[in-house]
Amino acid sequence: GDSVTQTEGPVTVSESESLIINCTYSATSIAYPNLFWYVRYPGEGLQLLLKVITAGQKGSSRGFEATYNKETTSFHLQKASVQESDSAVYYCALGSLSGANTGKLTFGHGTILRVHP
Amino acid sequence: NAGVIQTPRHKVTGKGQEATLWCEPISGHSAVFWYRQTIVQGLEFLTYFRNQAPIDDSGMPKERFSAQMPNQSHSTLKIQSTQPQDSAVYLCASRPGHQDTQYFGPGTRLLVL
Numbered sequence: 001g002d003s004v005t006q007t008e009g010p011v012t013v014s015e016s017e018s019l020i021i022n023c024t025y026s027a028t029s030i031a032y033p034n035l036f037w038y039v040r041y042p043g044e045g046l047q048l049l050l051k052v053i054t055a056g057q058k059g060s061s062r063g064f065e066a067t068y069n070k071e072t073t074s075f076h077l078q079k080a081s082v083q084e085s086d087s088a089v090y091y092c093a094l095g096s097l098s099g100a101n102t103g104k105l106t107f108g109h110g111t112i113l114r115v116h117p
Numbered sequence: 118n119a120g121v122i123q124t125p126r127h128k129v130t131g132k133g134q135e136a137t138l139w140c141e142p143i144s145g146h147s148a149v150f151w152y153r154q155t156i157v158q159g160l161e162f163l164t165y166f167r168n169q170a171p172i173d174d175s176g177m178p179k180e181r182f183s184a185q186m187p188n189q190s191h192s193t194l195k196i197q198s199t200q201p202q203d204s205a206v207y208l209c210a211s212r213p214g215h216q217d218t219q220y221f222g223p224g225t226r227l228l229v230l
């Protein structure tokens with residue numbers, strides 16, 4: 001089946017440091033996977049951070065970036081300079097609307113990010 | 118726009134009792150998804166409705182779990198004879214038409230004692 005593996009947390013960084021959270025995927029049932037990063041801030045619900053539909057493209061939001069690499073089956077999340085407000089749980093997810101796929105998402109286990117001032 | 122609404126937010130049941138969880142999707146969204154989140158298994162897909170019709174229930178446990186969407190404004194997830202291993206956060210998400218972004222509700226935290 002489909003699966004997503006991401007950096008096991010918690011990840012602790014200091015404010016203004018750079019960040020990378022690794023995500024790799026295996027899409028056995030999806031011909032054209034779409035990739036997503038969702039985030040859950042403390043006390044809030046799960047929300048979309050960014051998405052990339054097409055292999056080779058990059059998505060960005062709130063200073064975060066992720067590039068869909070089909071060759072390495074990766075979708076790593078990066079930020080050049082984190083802020084304390086970025087402290088949250090980050091989830092990498094895999095899905096597709098192509099063909100008979102329903103669009104259901106397969107999630108990684110989540111990575112807790114703690115940013116210290 | 119109130120977002121996806123889930124009720125109750127917390128539910129405690131005794132082993133063997135029935136639990137019904139409610140989800141109100143965002144108005145106009147044609148697709149509803151249910152997921153379950155546990156520490157061990159993470160976030161897992163349970164079932165999916167499109168235009169109220171059940172499309173994919175491949176993630177639903179074969180026994181005791183059922184889901185319905187009687188109208189476009191709500192869906193229910195029912196767990197009969199609840200067991201301690203059913204304790205989890207149950208998340209509902211809705212999606213507008215063929216767009217690929219799912220919008221998640223706050224979840225219902227179920228605790229089975």
